Amino acid sequence: MIEVEHLTKRYGRTVAVDDLSFSVRPGRVTGFLGPNGAGKSTTMRMILGLDRPTSGTVRIDGKPYRELDRPLTRVGALLDAKWVHPNRSARAHLRWMARTNRLPNRRVDEVLETVGLSGVADRRAGGFSLGMSQRLGIAAALLGDPEILMFDEPVNGLDPEGILWIRQIMQRLASEGRTVLVSSHLLSEMAQTAEELVVIGRGKLIRQCGTAQFVDEASGATIRVRTPQVERLRGALHQEGIEVRDEVVDELPTLVVAGTSSERVGEIAAAQGVVLHELSVQRGSLEQAFLQLTNEAVEYHAHDGATTGNEGTDR
């Protein structure tokens, strides 16, 4: 469990993280989502004790990172895949990490196997592709077999195969009961990877909730219902105060319901004995929804001298 409370980080006049509070629970992948420059990396560095907060606290299983005994066995992180010494082999790099952290050498071969690098373990890490470097970074994060894992933009620049691999290993680690926090600036990516989202913009928390809920709310998802008993269902939904609109889809009369869940519509229909031919959730565009919510943050950065010029766009 990671608990971030009222965390603030200022760099001169720039407020990188602004009174941010959220928690990350075990057993699921939590996406840490925000446009470029929103403060994700700075927050992750503060969680790991690499940056000192201006104010606020971070606790990992109840303690600040600095107070953890043998921290590599509690928290593993991939912040920058390219920090490995280029002339060292993958195996030598991991052995050095294991030695300095009093971890058994056998873990090196285990994690190399986990990330699929056993066959290239003795090659220079400097010659690795980005995908291989990311795998090596993940191996390093797993070395101490930690309960908590953090990955900063791990899929950036990877090909589809690399992206799929990262997504699958994250979900596997979470299904083993670990706490997994992964940052991204792409909602479409997070929607496929994370069960829960912590969304930030301009260093501030915008929302922490389930991914599907965030997408539904942000994109104003509606529910499409087809039934041979249109009037009966319409009446029942009206009685519950639910908004209904008529549409014709594929030449069939259809009810479009907003502001409730498909479960609720299904339950109301069942209670009235109404036969349903279709009950489907219609979602809007993910990136559009995300940009809408973080719009203020994006606009702010677009007018700010510290901009990177690519806020809100895919890199």
Ligand SMILES: Nc1ncnc2c1ncn2[C@@H]1O[C@H](COP(=O)(O)OP(=O)(O)OP(=O)(O)O)[C@@H](O)[C@H]1O
């Ligand atoms: N060492 C630093 N000195 C000054 N400003 C900084 C420093 N580190 C970060 N910032 C600023 O803090 C803000 C948040 O940056 P941060 O890197 O945490 O964002 P991010 O969400 O991780 O974005 P990205 O995905 O682009 O890395 C930005 O405006 C950035 O310019």
